[in-house]
Amino acid sequence: xxxxxxxxxxxALSVIAACTNNDPSALGGxxxxxxxxxxxxxxxxxPRSPAYFQQTVGDRVLFSVDQSTLTPQAQAxxxxxxxxxxxxxxxxxxxxxxADEQGTRxxxxxxxxxxxxxAREYLISRGVAGNRLTTVSYGKExxxxxxxxxxxxxxxxxxxxxxxxxxxx
Amino acid sequence: MMRxxxxxxxxxxxxxxxVNAQDGPLRLELDQGIIxxxxxxxxxxxxxxxxxxxxxxxxxxxxxxxxxxTGLFREISSDAFISxxxxxxxxxxxxxxKAINADALxxxxxxxxxxxxxxxFRVWDVFSGQELGNGLQFAGTTEGWRRMAHKVSDQxxxxxxxxxxxxxxxxxxxxxxxxxxxxxxxxxxxxxxxxNVQYLTDSAAIVLAPRFSPTGDRLLYTxxxxxxxxxxxxxxxxVRRTELNTPGGTMSFSPRFSPDGRSIVYSLIQGGxxxxxxxxxxxxxxxxxxxxxxxxxAPSYSPDGSQIVFESDRSGTPQLYIMPAxxxxxxxxxxxxxxxxxxxxxxxxxxxxxxxQNKGRFHIGVMRTDGSEERLLTSSFLDEGPxxxxxxxxxxxxxxxxxxxxxxxxxxxxxxxxxxxPVRTPDGGSDPSWGPLQx
Numbered sequence: 063x064x065x066x067x068x069x070x071x072x073x074a075l076s077v078i079a080a081c082t083n084n085d086p087s088a089l090g091g092x093x094x095x096x097x098x099x100x101x102x103x104x105x106x107x108x109p110r111s112p113a114y115f116q117q118t119v120g121d122r123v124l125f126s127v128d129q130s131t132l133t134p135q136a137q138a139x140x141x142x143x144x145x146x147x148x149x150x151x152x153x154x155x156x157x158x159x160x161a162d163e164q165g166t167r168x169x170x171x172x173x174x175x176x177x178x179x180x181a182r183e184y185l186i187s188r189g190v191a192g193n194r195l196t197t198v199s200y201g202k203e204x205x206x207x208x209x210x211x212x213x214x215x216x217x218x219x220x221x222x223x224x225x226x227x228x229x230x231x
Numbered sequence: 232m233m234r235x236x237x238x239x240x241x242x243x244x245x246x247x248x249x250v251n252a253q254d255g256p257l258r259l260e261l262d263q264g265i266i267x268x269x270x271x272x273x274x275x276x277x278x279x280x281x282x283x284x285x286x287x288x289x290x291x292x293x294x295x296x297x298x299x300x301t302g303l304f305r306e307i308s309s310d311a312f313i314s315x316x317x318x319x320x321x322x323x324x325x326x327x328x329k330a331i332n333a334d335a336l337x338x339x340x341x342x343x344x345x346x347x348x349x350x351x352f353r354v355w356d357v358f359s360g361q362e363l364g365n366g367l368q369f370a371g372t373t374e375g376w377r378r379m380a381h382k383v384s385d386q387x388x389x390x391x392x393x394x395x396x397x398x399x400x401x402x403x404x405x406x407x408x409x410x411x412x413x414x415x416x417x418x419x420x421x422x423x424x425x426x427n428v429q430y431l432t433d434s435a436a437i438v439l440a441p442r443f444s445p446t447g448d449r450l451l452y453t454x455x456x457x458x459x460x461x462x463x464x465x466x467x468x469x470v471r472r473t474e475l476n477t478p479g480g481t482m483s484f485s486p487r488f489s490p491d492g493r494s495i496v497y498s499l500i501q502g503g504x505x506x507x508x509x510x511x512x513x514x515x516x517x518x519x520x521x522x523x524x525x526x527x528x529a530p531s532y533s534p535d536g537s538q539i540v541f542e543s544d545r546s547g548t549p550q551l552y553i554m555p556a557x558x559x560x561x562x563x564x565x566x567x568x569x570x571x572x573x574x575x576x577x578x579x580x581x582x583x584x585x586x587x588q589n590k591g592r593f594h595i596g597v598m599r600t601d602g603s604e605e606r607l608l609t610s611s612f613l614d615e616g617p618x619x620x621x622x623x624x625x626x627x628x629x630x631x632x633x634x635x636x637x638x639x640x641x642x643x644x645x646x647x648x649x650x651x652x653p654v655r656t657p658d659g660g661s662d663p664s665w666g667p668l669q670x
Contacts, residue, residue, distance in 0.1 A: 130503075156458075163631070166572040166586050166615050167439060167662070168485045169542065169549055171460065172498065172505035172526040175482060179503020198459050199482060199500065203437050208411040210612070210633035 110150055112225040119146045123181060125219040127164070130176035132184055140181060143223050144188035157181045158222045159199040162215035167201060174199030181221040196226075246351060246366030257335060257356035257363060259303060259392045261624065264647070268305035269334050269391065271298060274316040275309070276339035276350070286348060286373065287341035290380040294337060297384035297398045300424065301625075302650030304391075307333050319351060328357045335363075337387055348373045352383050354390050363390040377426060378669070385668070397620040398423060401666045402627065403441035403450050406430065407639050407659035416661075418452055420467065423620075423665065425655040431470055439484065440616070441465075443666040444492045450664070451486040451495060462486045462497055464512070475510065478517050483508075485528045489556075490536040496520065498528040507541060509557075520558035529573045532556065533580060533600075540564070540574040540583055540600075551585060553600070564602030573616050576600075577623040582646070584617035584626050595628050597646055608648040618665045627654065629661040 106113040115121060120143070123136035132140065147153060159178030161170035178197035186192050207214030259269055273295045278287035298304040314327035319340035328336050339352035353366040367386060369379045378399055385396030406419040406428070415434035418441055421427055432438055436456035443450060450465045457474075459481045465472040477483040480501035488495055492512075499508045499517075507520040507527045521527040525545035532539055533556075540553045546563065549570045554561035565571040569589025576583055580600070587594040587607065593614040598605040613631040620626070620643075627643045630653075639661040641654040654660070 163613065165570075165588065166529070166542075166549075168498070168528040169526060169544075169572050171482075171484055172500065172528050175500045175505060176503045176526070182503075196481070197503070200437075203414070203439075205412050208635045208637070210637065 112153070115143070115146050115150075115223075115225060119143055121224070122220045122222040124216060125177055125221070127162075127215075127219070128173065130173065130180045132180055136181075137184065140184045141188060144185050144190050147185065147190045147194065148188075153225050154194045154196075154227060155223050156226045157185075157195060157197045158204075158224060159197065160204060160218055160220050160222070161202045162218040163202045163205065163210065164215065165202065167203075171199050171201035174201045177219075177221045181223065185223075244368040244370075246353070246368055257359070257391060261303070261392055261394060268303055270305050270307050270332055271335040271337065272307045272309075272312065272328060272331070272333040273298075273337045273339075274312060274314075276341045276352070277316060277319050279340065279342040283341045283343040283348075286343060286376050287339075290341060290350060290376055290383070291339065293377060293380035294339075294384045294387065296424070297381060298387060300652070301388070302645055302652075304335075307331055319353075323355055323360075325355075325357055325360045328355075333357050335387070335391060337383070339383065343373060346372050346374075348376055348379065350379045350383060352386070354387050377422065381422070394624065395622040395668065397622045397625060397665075397668065399669050400621050401447065401669070402618075402641075402654075402663050403431075403443055403452075403666065404641060404656070404663045405438060405441065405661045406656065407661055408434075411635070411637055418450070418465070419656075419660075420450075421656070428657055431465060431467075432472075440662040441664050442487050443664045444488045445490055445667065446492060447666040447669065449488075449492075451488060451497075453484040453486070460484045462495075475512075476515050477508070477510070485530065487531055489532050490534055496530040496532065496539055498530070507539070507558075518558075520554070521561075531575045531583075533576050534578055535580065540576055542572045542574060551583070551602070564598070564600070565605075566602060567605055575617055575619060577619050578621060579623040582623070584619060586615040586617065586628075595626060595644065597626075606648065608644050608646065609642070609651060614642075616662055618663050620665055621668045625650075627663040627665055629663065631661070 101108045104111045106117050120139040123139050157178040159174030161173045182195045182197050205218045207217045273291050275291045276287040278284040295306045299306050311331045314324040316338050336355040336357050342349040349370045351368045354363040356363050369382055381398035384398040388396040400423045402423055403420045406417045409415045416438050417434045418431040418438045420429050436454050439453040441450045441452040453460050454463055462475045462483045463472045480499045482500040484498050486495045486497035494511050496509045498505050505526045505528055507530050508517045509520055510517040523545055525543050527543045530539050530541040537556055538553050539556050542549050543552050549572050551565040551571045551574045552561040552563050569587050571585050571587050573586045574583050582597045584597050587596050592610050594607040595609045595614050595617050596607040611630055612633040615629050617626045617628045625643050629639055630642045631639045639659045641660040641663050644651045
């Protein structure tokens with residue numbers, strides 16, 4: 063994709079993202095497009111769009127307290143992500159690992175890395191090439207919910223697959 | 232900055248014939264469980280000119296605030312004074328100070344000549360009518376007046392307690408603003424008491440956990456400026472930072488200097504697993520210190536550099552371990568209920584401060600290096616990340632309040648568990664690192 067096309071696709075996506083994405087870390091992510099269908103390219107109804115991936119496939123999996131093992135629900139979401147990534151080979155992704163605020167800063171950074179890695183390993187086991195998947199841990203630095211109860215904590219203990227761009231220049 | 236620091240102390244002069252401070256009858260023994268603060272008076276230092284008057288007043292106030300802030304001393308208000316001190320060299324009217332129950336008296340004088348400031352002071356044991364130690368004179372520039380006040384306070388503290396002070400020191404920390412889900416973090420440095428805040432980074436990238444070098448000239452910290460958490464070293468005076476080249480593995484964090492300042496120990500994440508590594512700063516070469524599938528992080532050297540205390544969840548929950556500085560077998564030292572993290576070896580070598588999480592509460596605590604005599608000093612929704620004062624008597628840490636409006640604030644507490652108090656910063660504050668006493 064040429065640079066201009068990428069910039070336009072980015073512009074279109076960021077409008078959608080502003081409406082639907084409550085994960086601030088994803089806002090700055092440089093989405094690729096890969097949109098190539100009759101449906102409005104890049105719209106959530108375009109099954110090849112990152113917005114579709116985020117909203118319909120599901121971009122995140124949740125974890126129990128202090129755990130990085132994948133629940134059956136998490137595995138189902140990741141299976142959907144793997145299918146999508148295999149069908150859309152132009153995309154690469156960064157998997158962000160997060161923790162709730164119950165824990166020290168250092169331990170939570172390490173725990174977030176475990177969670178991101180668990181998601182990455184699962185995607186690889188389902189056929190996604192490892193070189194398309196990077197990980198980063200934010201520890202407890204980027205909660206999406208800010209109350210201090212299990213309601214919020216359960217949503218903050220997450221691994222989010224953020225599409226960061228196309229493998230094609 | 233450089234000029235200010237190097238030119239602060241142009242001279243230090245002893246004003247009287249030596250008197251052995253150890254012989255002074257006035258002595259506060261810090262290990263005796265002090266309950267009643269020692270009453271002292273600091274009459275305004277005597278200015279030699281109109282230009283010196285404001286400095287004299289400000290320096291006296293900072294000295295009084297330093298001493299009061301320890302919780303070990305209680306200032307007697309000037310409203311109660313019977314004597315006025317109008318000349319530094321005039322004989323002290325001890326009866327007037329005894330009458331208002333001042334145990335200690337600090338007298339001083341301030342001279343200003345152009346940009347040059349000179350502070351003289353004496354510490355008196357009121358009841359014996361004797362001077363504690365020698366009168367001293369500090370000379371420097373007017374802009375360094377606060378540091379000179381802290382130097383006076385360090386002398387007063389030392390002479391009365393027999394231990395080193397901690398007032399002429401700085402704290403590096405993370406300045407925080409904005410709500411929890413959009414928090415902006417900047418690296419900052421300030422005097423130990425919250426004065427003279429300077430920002431060392433902007434808030435474009437998340438920054439975490441600055442750590443002072445043993446001499447205070449550099450800071451290690453973690454920044455997300457590349458998108459991944461990585462370790463940087465910052466020259467404090469030049470405010471110039473360098474990324475450290477850690478081996479394969481994209482994320483590195485939780486760095487700390489060795490006592491000789493030549494190497495660092497840190498956490499490196501590879502394949503989702505966090506281990507401890509050590510880097511020689513001159514060569515940039517790293518060697519692995521731990522190799523387990525567990526999380527190993529928050530390392531801290533013993534003051535002699537021979538051992539490292541760290542946190543690992545190899546037992547199933549985060550606990551504290553000690554291993555030789557070059558790696559090898561680790562010994563678990565924490566066995567109480569709950570989860571332990573962020574161990575920090577005290578500068579005296581006798582204690583390890585830590586964060587403890589138990590039954591939904593967080594605590595800052597201390598234990599001996601073999602894990603015995605654990606004492607919890609604080610309790611709140613979220614306390615973490617202790618750092619030691621240069622004399623090993625006070626711990627500063629982060630306290631975060633709960634809920635959507637939760638905010639991080641720096642606090643300090645005496646190792647006795649007394650004198651818990653917030654440290655004022657312009658915005659929120661977290662991850663303090665208490666630097667050494669300055670020269």
